[in-house]
Amino acid sequence: MGEYTLESVINEVLRQDFMPFEEPCGHKFSLRHRRRMKQLFCANTDRHFEKTAAKMPVRKRIMIALVLVLLMTLAGVSAAASFDGSFMGAFGFLKNGAGLTEVISLDKWNDNNFISEIYRLDVLPEGYVYNEYSGSLNRTATFYKNGADDYLLMMQFVKEDFALEYNSNFSGFTETSVGGMSGYYSTVNEYTDLVWDNGEYIFELNGKFPVEELIRSAESLCIDPNYRMGFF
Numbered sequence: 001m002g003e004y005t006l007e008s009v010i011n012e013v014l015r016q017d018f019m020p021f022e023e024p025c026g027h028k029f030s031l032r033h034r035r036r037m038k039q040l041f042c043a044n045t046d047r048h049f050e051k052t053a054a055k056m057p058v059r060k061r062i063m064i065a066l067v068l069v070l071l072m073t074l075a076g077v078s079a080a081a082s083f084d085g086s087f088m089g090a091f092g093f094l095k096n097g098a099g100l101t102e103v104i105s106l107d108k109w110n111d112n113n114f115i116s117e118i119y120r121l122d123v124l125p126e127g128y129v130y131n132e133y134s135g136s137l138n139r140t141a142t143f144y145k146n147g148a149d150d151y152l153l154m155m156q157f158v159k160e161d162f163a164l165e166y167n168s169n170f171s172g173f174t175e176t177s178v179g180g181m182s183g184y185y186s187t188v189n190e191y192t193d194l195v196w197d198n199g200e201y202i203f204e205l206n207g208k209f210p211v212e213e214l215i216r217s218a219e220s221l222c223i224d225p226n227y228r229m230g231f232f
Contacts, residue, residue, distance in 0.1 A: 088175050089182030090197040101168045103184075103195070105159040105202055112158055112200055114138060118227035119156055119203070123220035125213055128152055135227075152207040152217075162202040164195065176211070178218045185211045194218060 086093045087106070094102045114137040120130075127146040134141050138161040144152040166173075171186045176194075183196030194205045194214040198221065205214045 088173060088184050089177075091182070091184060091195070093173065095168050099168050101166045101171060101173075103164045103166070103173075105157075105162045105197065107197065108160045110159055110200070113160065115140060115156060115158060115201065117200075118224045119154075119198075119201070119221050120224040121154060121217050121220055122222050123217050125152065125207075125209060125217065150208060152205065152209070155204040155206075157202040157204070159197075159202055164193075164204070166193075174211075176215065178215055179221075183218075185214070187211065 090106055092104050092106050094104070096102070115135070118135070118140060120142065121144070124144055125146075128144045129146075130142070131145045131151075132143040135156075138158040140156045142154045142156075144154070166186060167188075170188050173184050173186050176183050176185055176196075178194070178196040179198070181196055181198055183194065185192055185194045187193075191206065191208050192211050192214055194211060196203055196218060203218065203221065205218055207214070
């Protein structure tokens with residue numbers, strides 16, 4: 001190969017290697033590749049939102065709604081809202097447009113995530129005796145009855161899972177105390193529903209009694225030594 005020919009080849013190679021592109025590269029990423037890149041870049045963000053959503057149970061969303069309603073009320077905002085909220089001692093009351101009032105505990109962040117000690121009543125209305133018990137890790141039900149098959153029901157709740165619904169058209173709520181602890185009661189058609197917070201759990205007594213009779217029984221509440229540590 002002659003000298004002229006070798007020099008021409010070298011110059012042509014250099015020209016092609018270092019010359020600027022006259023047109024931009026026409027390569028395009030595939031749809032599959034673009035989706036994969038999007039998944040990689042958004043993975044952390046997606047996990048953040050998933051974790052945030054998982055940490056927001058229904059009861060906490062209800063608490064947020066209650067606080068927002070109360071803040072609007074305190075600020076003097078008047079509107080045709082579908083929810084009406086109020087406080088009574090250790091309890092919050094949410095009235096919705098469906099004609100129901102839901103009652104929740106305002107002390108949901110205590111250490112009792114499950115029921116480890118079962119309570120019983122030591123003082124019962126005249127003629128009533130223990131009848132039946134059922135329970136789970138977050139609530140229990142104890143039934144007492146008399147010879148005429150009239151029942152007295154006692155419920156025990158973990159605070160985080162406590163929620164009761166009442167018909168707003170028939171239920172009125174009156175604040176009271178049981179052994180110095182915060183409570184309320186509602187009476188409809190001679191049946192009284194007494195609810196109180198003993199500091200550890202929420203309790204409910206329901207039966208055809210005057211509230212004074214239920215409070216007398218409620219103040220006899222004590223731990224049942226036969227049921228402990230969540231074994232029912």
